[in-house]
Amino acid sequence: MRILIVEDEAKTGGYLQQGLSEAGFIVDLVQDGLDGLHAALEGCYDLVILDVMLPGMDGWQILQRMRAAQHSEPVLFLTAKDSLEDRVRGLDQGADDYLIKPFAFAELLARVKTLLRRSKQLQPDNYSIADLTLDVSKRYAMRSGKRIHLTNKEFALLEILIRRPGEVLPRSLIASLAWDMNFDSDTNVIDVAVRRLRSKVDDDFSPKLIHTIRGMGYVLEIREE
Known part of the structure; x- marks a missing residue:
């Protein structure tokens, strides 16, 4: 903590x-x-x-x-x-x-x-945005009624994003919260992790929820398509 x-x-x-x-x-x-x-x-x-x-x-x-x-x-x-x-x-x-x-x-x-x-x-145990639901205590995520299987790091990353919907989270903050490390601009570990999470949470669903804010970080929110 x-x-x-x-x-x-x-x-x-x-x-x-x-x-x-x-x-x-x-x-x-x-x-x-x-x-x-x-x-x-x-x-x-x-x-x-x-x-x-x-x-x-x-x-x-x-x-x-x-x-x-x-x-x-x-x-x-x-x-x-x-x-x-x-x-x-x-x-x-x-x-x-x-x-x-x-x-x-x-x-x-x-x-x-x-x-x-x-x-x-x-603190609530359940978070939701659009058709995405995250149950923190039971450690599972669902979208459109379909279970999404996440690794521990992917779950931690999604939890960080869904707890602060609509807020742009810098890579440095994500690194310190999910990996307990100082962010190194030369590493792409955050970007790789977000890509993997996005492939599970967004690729087969609509609307897309995880968005990249160039030069700033990532945000979880509903946008009109």
Whole structure:
């Protein structure tokens, strides 16, 4: 699972990134509020750990912009302010939990796991667009009532696309989510995987759903033919 940390204190941010990485998470660290907002809106994260006091844009503003953009991933606030007013403000604006600095890493890790479990329970198991259906829990895909047999990577790729219909997903994001690797512009592994998935999902059906956006990435959507 992927976690975004927005924390301007380099020592604290590095400590959290290392600890959560050792706990098995994929962790990105950003130290500026504006960069944090961009990462939260453009990335695909299961959890955001957000400091309140940040350069460029504070945590309150980032949270407001995330929720206004319909980003519902859980947010854990970190703050040095131990006041009821601040905690209520954060929860009212859509934060899911609140941790006061200084804190023990074990407590943060426990809260992270709790938030991720709760978020996973709220996520739908079934996705559909046009006549394509994906059942995540049962691990099968169907189109026009016909079962589509996918490899594990093809299933992961289709799940990434169908969870964000109509959104152009860059190759770099697909690489990090499906392959847990940094995107290398010299490799065509993403393009090959999409071609194989498209041959199973689109070639024998209409309308076509997987589209290439030249120079940008791929999108799953219904287009008029």
